[in-house]
Amino acid sequence: MVEMRRAHTRDAYGRALVELGRRNPNVVVLDADLSTSTKTAMFGKEFPERFFNVGITEQNMMSIAAGLATCGKTVFVSTFAVFATGRAFNQVRQSIAYTNLNVKIVATHGGISVGEDGASHHSIEDIALMRVLPNMTVVVPADAIETEQVIFAVAEKPGPVYVRLCRPPTPLIYEEGYKFRGQPLKYELGKAVLLEEGSDVTILATGILVYEALEAAALLRKKGISAEVVNVHTIKPLDEELVEKSARKTGAVVTAEDHSIIGGLGGAVAEFLCETYPVPMARVGVRDVFCDSGPWEELLAYYGLTASGIADAAQKVISSRGVVR
Amino acid sequence: MPIINNKHEPHTEELVKRLEKLAKKFRREILIMTTKAGSGHPGGSLSAIDVITAIYFHQLRHDPSNPKWEDRDRFVLSKGHACPALYAVLSELGYFPKDEIHNLRRIGSILQGHPDMVKTPGVEMSTGSLGQGLSAAIGMALAAKLDRKDYRVYVMLGDGEINEGQVWEAAMVAAKYKLDNLIAILDRNRYQLDGYTEDFLPLEPLAEKWRSFGWHVMEMDGHNMKEILDTLDEAEKVRGKPVMIIAHTIKGKGVSFMENENKYHGKALTPEELEKALKELEDPEDDEPRG
Structure with missing residues (x-):
């Protein structure tokens, strides 16, 4: 690495x-x-x-x-x-x-x-x-x-x-000048960034969990699972077009955030998809608890806000969809 | 209407009479609009109306035809529940048509239950959640200093309102920045929703409190128009400190059965009570308005 x-x-x-x-x-x-x-x-x-x-x-x-x-x-x-x-x-x-x-x-x-x-x-x-x-x-x-x-x-x-x-x-997931893997991007509020295309599961991540989502995609790839990774930097207004398009494509969605699973990115995506295109979904985040003190990376690992946490959730959500393509 | 800039007018008997007459008219309108709405806060509107009348018709430099004029003086009604008083004054000045007061608190009206700066021309800050207007006024006063503008910011607080801790946060910050372009008026009507202020959270010694927070403190009879005008003028002369004017007032002032009767804090008069009240507030030279 x-x-x-x-x-x-x-x-x-x-x-x-x-x-x-x-x-x-x-x-x-x-x-x-x-x-x-x-x-x-x-x-x-x-x-x-x-x-x-x-x-x-x-x-x-x-x-x-x-x-x-x-x-x-x-x-x-x-x-x-x-x-x-x-x-x-x-x-x-x-x-x-x-x-x-x-x-x-x-x-x-x-x-x-x-x-x-x-x-x-x-x-x-x-x-x-x-x-x-x-x-x-x-x-x-x-x-x-x-x-x-x-x-x-x-x-x-x-x-x-x-x-x-x-x-x-x-x-850092981007390079100086807002490039991703050498490709220059243009930042736009409200427009999520499709970082990696995939076909089996969509990982919608925000904040520091975007890095973990990319790592999760690499882990999944080793298992033959193709994950789409989207950086949802704007949670409101949600980029509904991209979220729906990706959900239709993969039929399975995982959200990931350093926040409660209630009301944040996971909440926003669940609210939106259940009214438009319901698909099996899993939310990675803090599961309605107050967390302990601790070194931050250990804490993220302890509460499952990691690449492996996301990858596990992705596999679960794929199996609950019933079809692994 | 051109820019209103009356503050250099001498405080003659004629001026005092004219403002008193206006305030009486506004008292009728406050009661009419709240009864028509079926709710609202007439008690604290009546205690505040004399001071608000003096501020808008004599003290402020403003332009009703251009409510967003950059150099205008500002008035923030931090005790937002007294907005019927503000609406009566703003409509008289032409910020919006007088007829709007009959739509108070109705769906689609520009006159919300508490002041809404987005919907109502002339309203400087949306208030209603108590304790926030003084801080907002500080922001406006700081902007004036930054932009080297000479406008003043007036803000009216309720006495119950200053229970809120945010008010004292703001008090310290206003003193820190020596905001002598900020003049606060405390509508000391001695009652809050649940009753007499000193029974719930004692405020006294009030003047000493504000003084110790670094403010220049003045006191006045908030229903004596001449005294109000004189005090507002004096307040403008203070340098290097924000000014707090404690206006001693009577809740429900002007209507015998409402004065110091706290049930009219947040309750409109019935049509029968309104009729009685309007009789007391009749102006022989003036045959309008009627509900």
């Missing part, structure tokens, strides 16, 4: 913000005493006038962001995912989503890959919470390279967006 390249999605965010700040004087950034972790401090250092660290007041921060947005600002607001979506849920709902204001909530430390800090800091429900809000777009980049694309894309998109990043340095 070639050496794995890794990078922090939040570093990519920090760099992209600085670049955005240079391009657009209307970009302002808020943080709630986590700026050195979320990397908004990089923006704060270059643009102190446009950076507001409001202390540990996440609820207040969300409504301030809304007020700034009413005055024509493109507002980026950052804290950890569990606080952005859980602690300040009603503020996001009332002040940002209901008003359809131009606020980009970029939360770091999503999922259980937060690791040792434990369940108080694991964010296993943030995608579900944001996805249920009208007007809200929900994006989970697969790696640091895609993160850069996402940040520039959401800055151009009017209205509220939730972007979920993570804590650890995670494997």
Whole structure:
């Protein structure tokens, strides 16, 4: 196996913000005493006038962001995912989503890959919470390279967006300049990326599980199973066209995410397919439990959010379909 | 209608009379629209209406024909449930036709049960979930400083509303940024839904609390139009600090059987009660409006 390249999605965010700040004087950034972790401090250092660290007041921060947005600002607001979506849920709902204001909530430390800090800091429900809000777009980049694309894309998109990043340095699936296996791609919000074509099963993955999905496809290939791998970076709006097309093609779907199996990518796909083209389906994710503290990669393995977890789910879902082609 | 910029008008008896007359008309409209809707919050609308009238007709620089004018002063009604008061004022100014008040809380209406900045011209922030308007106003005030604009941001909070922890988060942040373009008014009508504020979560000593949070605190009789005008003018002179004006008011003000009668916090008058109330609020020089 070639050496794995890794990078922090939040570093990519920090760099992209600085670049955005240079391009657009209307970009302002808020943080709630986590700026050195979320990397908004990089923006704060270059643009102190446009950076507001409001202390540990996440609820207040969300409504301030809304007020700034009413005055024509493109507002980026950052804290950890569990606080952005859980602690300040009603503020996001009332002040940002209901008003359809131009606020980009970029939360770091999503999922259980937060690791040792434990369940108080694991964010296993943030995608579900944001996805249920009208007007809200929900994006989970697969790696640091895609993160850069996402940040520039959401800055151009009017209205509220939730972007979920993570804590650890995670494997890169793309190459510099947003290429996949040498092929240049064009990033588009709402358009999932078909990474590998296959015919026996569709693996729809998001965030850091996209890498695991690609590994799972390699494992399955050794067993003679052809898996289609799709990076669903935008969970809302879901790329229904691609999801349905792939489900029709393979007749079996596995979703994979660093999130609860309830309400996230798995929930979104299940809701959609059961109304359009029901196929046997399995959801890989946190199975409705609060997880333990631990090193992040061990945690993912312990809770089955891995290539082998995905491959097992794929085989199960294929057998429940009854036909292995 | 061109830009309204009246704040330099002297506070003459004539001005005071004119604003009092308007406020009385708005009191009738508040009661008419909530009774017609069959629900709403008349008590806290009546306590707030004198201050809101003074702010919109005298203090704010704004343009009803261009609600999104960048340089306008802003007013955020953080106690969003008092929106009948805001709707009466905005319609009078021409932000939308007066007739809309008869559609309050109906499906398809631009006048929602709580303020909706997307649907209603002139509404600066969607509120209704308490405790958020002050933070939003801070965002607007910060934007003014960033853009080197001289507009002011007014925000009205309810006294019950400041139970919310977010208000105190916002209080600290406004002081940190020395937002002297932010003027908050606390509608101190002494009642919240369940009753007398001090019985549920004591707020006193209120002025000392805000002072200790770094605000310049003023107090006024929120039903004395001359005092309201004078205090709002004084508030504009404060430098380096946000201003909190505690407006001492009476819930249900203007209708004898509603004053300090908390059952009208979130309940509209019956048609019979409305008729009685309108008699008390009659203006001999004015024969409209009637329900």
